[in-house]
Amino acid sequence: MKTSDFYYDLPEELIAQVPISDRSSSKLMVMDKKTGEIEHKIFKDILEYLNEGDCLVLNDTRVIPARLIGEKVATGGKIEFLLLKRNDDDTWETLVKPGKKAKIGSEFSFGNGKLIAQVNNILEDGSRIVKFKYNGIFEEILDELGNMPLPPYITETLEDKDRYQTVYSKHKGSAAAPTAGLHFTKELLQQIKNKGINLAFVTLHVGLGTFRPVKVDDVDNHKMHSEYYSVSKKAAEKINKAKINNKRVICVGTTSCRTLESVADENGHIAEKNGWTDIFIYPGYKFKVVDNLITNFHLPESTLIMLVSSLSNRKNILNAYEEAVKNRYRFFSFGDAMFIK
Template sequence: MKTSDFYFDLPEELIAQVPIKDRSSSRLMVLDKKSGQIEHKIFKDILDYLNPGDCLVLNNTRVIPARLIGEKVDTGGKIEFLLLKRTEEDTWQTLVKPGKRAKVGTKFSFGDGKLIGEVIGLAEEGSRIVKFYYEGIFEEVLDELGNMPLPPYITERLEEKERYQTVYSKHNGSAAAPTAGLHFTDELLQKIKDKGVEIAFVTLHVGLGTFRPVKVDDVLNHEMHSEYYMVTEEAAQKINLAKSNGKNVICVGTTSCRTIESAADENGNIKESSGWTNIFIYPGYKFKLVDKLITNFHLPESTLIMLVSALCGKDNVLNAYNVAVEEKYRFFSFGDAMIIK
């Protein structure tokens, strides 16, 4: 299976640069995974594809302002840090640009010395292990000095930080948003509950894998980075109940999908658990729990489009993406949505 099998031609002007005013008014493509049939709707129509007793699974991770701009302590040379994941209390795996300035032992200053980072080791893909020194509470220092870590294809400035958070975000720890969830409003979630749909919250802290392209020709040679996940007992019970009653489990986003597929056993049962997952889902994968998926439109040749293809077939997905281009859907993080049913 070649990485190039998942290529499609995407005009740059279709990459959404800013979120639309009303989260739930984005467009919604409905893709039937068996027939490949396509319908065009508005996101708030999602209610029509959720039924009483179904379980909607949401990732309640919260994006931290993980992008730090500072300078090298001795020379004043500019540096940019992207915090990927916490390895110990004050130690983080970090992407550093330019990396050549970040040798082991080098110190960097942020906010006129309010935060000092020292490179103490090297990690995979050229990232660094950085220990931070500060006074007070790290999260508060980071909130003051850090910027939202928007993906590199978004070049416009984000006016409101909260627009890169889901309305149900709760647990700090992600370097990127679970963007399929950005379409939901509190009002829409209430309507979903009122319809008798159970909502299960899981957590997966999105890390380096989101920023990492597939660089190998053969898909099977790609290695995913590990990301931390949590499934509560309450969430597990709701998911298991839906399955045992013959109802649908609908994941919002590839991160929710990867979380519950990682936590499920071979019989499709899920229980309270937490840990690290590097699950890589591509065509040929047999889903244990997921029946439907709500997702955005992803990058060509990415692990995300491979996961979507595993659920409804590569040909169906690429045809849908080509239709999305023709119909001028908005792509990527702030773009439109798709439900695979």
């Protein structure tokens, strides 16, 4: 299977640059995963498609302001750090621009010295292992100095930081938002609960690898980035209950989907668990627990469009995307939604 099999033509003006004012008023495309049949709705209509006893699984990770702008201590040259993954002892895996300035041993200052970073190592993919020095609490300093790490295809400034967080975000650690969840309001979630649908919250800290292009021609040769996940006993029980009662497990976003498929055993049973996953889901994959998916419209040739194709099939998905372009849907992080039922 070739990466190019997942290409589609997207006019640049359809890439959403800003979120719409009412989260739940975005467009919703509803597609039958077997027939490919399509309906055009508004996101709050999702309520019509959820049934009593279903389990809706949401990723409650919270995005950290992981983009830091600073300067090289020795020269004063401008530098940009993107925090990817926290290790022990105040060390982080980071992306640095421009990378040529960040040699091993180099020091960088942020906020007039409130935060100092020293490059300890350079990894094979070009990212840096950096140790931070500071006085006080790291999270508070990061909140003060950091910016939201918006995807590279968003060029507009985000006026309200909270619009790149889901209304149920809780556990800090992501370098990117689980964007399918951005469509939910607290009121809509309450209506869903009132209808007898169980909400299960899992955590997967989204890494920026989610935006990295697939650089190999053959899909089988792609290596996924690793991300930390956690599934509580409470969430596992709700998901297992739905499966036992022949109800549906509906994931909000590809991150929730990847979490469940990483944790599930061959019978689709979920256990309380945490760890790291680099699961790569693409056509040919047999789902163990996930029945349906609420998701956004993804980049051409990305691992995300491969995942959604595996839940239906490539032909149905590419046809749906063509239909979305024709109907002027908004694409990517701040764009419209799709329900694969």
